[in-house]
Amino acid sequence: MREEWVKGRTGANVTQRHYARAGTITEEMRYAAAQEGVCPEFVRAEIARGRAILPANIRHTNLRPMLIGTNFRCKVNANLGNSTTTSDIAAEQEKLAVALRYGADTVMDLSTGGDVRAIREAILAHCPVPLGTVPLYEAMARVESPEELTPALLLEVIEAQARQGVDYMTIHAGLLREYVPLACRRLTGIVSRGGAILARWMAAHQQQNPFYTHFDAICEIFQAYDVSFSLGDGLRPGCLADANDEAQFAELRTLGELTARAWEHDVQVMVEGPGHVPFHLIAENLRQEKELCFEAPFYVLGPVVTDIAPGYDHITSAIGGTMAAYHGAAMLCYVTPKEHLGLPDADDVREGIIAHKIAAHAADVARGRPGARDRDDQMARARFHFDWRQQFALALDPETAQARRDASLPEADPHDARFCSMCGPQFCAMRLSHEVRALTEPEVSNP
């Protein structure tokens, strides 16, 4: 459908923000508004205001447009991509299929090894959701060490990826040279790959961050294809002890400045957030981002709320993610059980997605989004009426739910039993509840 929509989009600026500010409701806005159950004019206004983005490169024509913003459903991103030690195109395709199946709202290709361009091409061809990248990784794959990077190479890679159809790019433009000493005093220094590469470059060249010095040139490329910024937090904390420190908030202030600068170019912006943050400090991150970055959508990685659970960081992250989304985060970047240990496989991708779909949904319910609780209520009704088929159909992961039930109740017809093996028929509270209702209030019909 989108091939028709983008036909007339020519000129120096084809961003959704550009159209929104001109008062135009695009087909993409209309489509995304229907998905959210809101009116298109509200979508236009939110994009114009900068409080939401609609990441949609005009070259990504198989895209189903969607919105990222605090006034819309909280979204979940899945990171795909190989590393220099692991994975190949087929494996990445499988991970993409799993991510989409379980509801990833966007995916990022973070490949750093092999033919990153070919992997991205393969992903884009099967990707109906917005695709994000970190162009610095491809640039790094073309040199031997961080010092050899040049501003020209970075711009070349960004332009090539924009032409390829990438919808948003992580650009670590806020990590200024003067902030690096702040990070050196931390317990875990810099834990962002992009941030560490840039810090290495700045230390070697004694020059300012090239993404910062060439920010306007990047904006011009982004205008021409409608690539959205995902302003990277190269100084996000890598452990609880480093959370909410001066390094982190100094960078966030610069990200706010860059948000305003990108908006002047009518380029769409979201801002990346931590990372590792104790539960009680999460709200403060949202408050600061909102204030310093003018309510641009906040896209957080977790945050994980403890450092002591390697192997279970999808859970530590779902906890922090719920709290962040409750306080207004617009998108959660998933964390898988492999975080801190290795590159995720397809199973890890599934577990990461589900954990963060739970977090995003729990926050949508808590924020009182219209209709957010409907599916929960349907599940409650299906449970009360022992409608197992419906329960599985409503589950975030029907196969796993059914497998777990069948495993412990092999002899019964899984669709008809009016109990489960947890309590057995004699102790089933819901079965008893029906009897009590019949005895107590025969006139009350089932809700």
Added chain:
Amino acid sequence: MREEWVKGRTGANVTQRHYARAGTITEEMRYAAAQEGVCPEFVRAEIARGRAILPANIRHTNLRPMLIGTNFRCKVNANLGNSTTTSDIAAEQEKLAVALRYGADTVMDLSTGGDVRAIREAILAHCPVPLGTVPLYEAMARVESPEELTPALLLEVIEAQARQGVDYMTIHAGLLREYVPLACRRLTGIVSRGGAILARWMAAHQQQNPFYTHFDAICEIFQAYDVSFSLGDGLRPGCLADANDEAQFAELRTLGELTARAWEHDVQVMVEGPGHVPFHLIAENLRQEKELCFEAPFYVLGPVVTDIAPGYDHITSAIGGTMAAYHGAAMLCYVTPKEHLGLPDADDVREGIIAHKIAAHAADVARGRPGARDRDDQMARARFHFDWRQQFALALDPETAQARRDASLPEADPHDARFCSMCGPQFCAMRLSHEVRALTEPEVSNP
């Protein structure tokens, strides 16, 4: 050790609350104080005030005493026990071993089928943590239907279990007859097994809850062995739609009244809480319990924050549990991935425990308990120095962490690699961080 301690404990009242109120610091208080890193007098005062309990039946002599209270580390309970369809003594022993290995602070034996007394005996013999039960289940196992239960049978079972050494018992004394119609109007009615059985009994006999009418008799049994009340919430919500409703809070008010009554008998009390609660309504539960039950320890089941994730309810519960503990819950009852689907096996027990140890720990950190973050900081240091052995040693589940790393990095010596397969050596931010530190601030030593 405890056999010596309890030798002189005779008389009608041997509860820790009785001694605490008399100004006596028992050996149990001293032991538990050392575990918490606080002074024994503070422990005595918290128990006397009713803000903490030290569940320790004088017959449970292999017990290592511990505290449950909002001013102490948040604890995690693991539910064991068979149902009428599944499990046996050997399987329950295995689940107990797994629960203890991964750090369960108390366990409950919820067996409802087979020889429940023998299962409990076997668990108690190997149980250094407090054991809880729901005596109603054993009583039910002795009759054909709920109507046949009698107050005499209930008291007989409670006395027998107290004599056996059970440390705390769930008593659903707050579910009054007049509250049942409130629950009948709900989406999922009554989802507590004990609550549903009692509602059935009251509806059939047109009489008040026997646990309520015989509450003083129960207190007298509890005094003689030091059994703590876990006042059951038979009307806890079973879905988001039913959360924080009049049925739930009516029962909570009665639980507050009963808390005061038990305290008059110098019996220790904690109060059970939900259940299924949307994230934004969790704090209100803690506020109400604190006010209505005079800060008696609140022991919550989850709460799960969405109904749509069967198969992953250890995660939905860890999210709610973190929020509840952050707002003062003293103990979290774990929920396993099998919740709503079947009886957990040993693997489910491990996943349930770890998820809730994460929740309890994250809340301890967030509440600023002295020393709570130490292990996180040690982990951060181990990560920054690529000390994998130390990382695994500090992990909540060392075997799983190591297995997940080894799976994706089979060729390297897992203990020496200064990177992992997630980023690979060239893109390792921490490795680059060390280089940046050396270039930027050579004088800064490693923290």
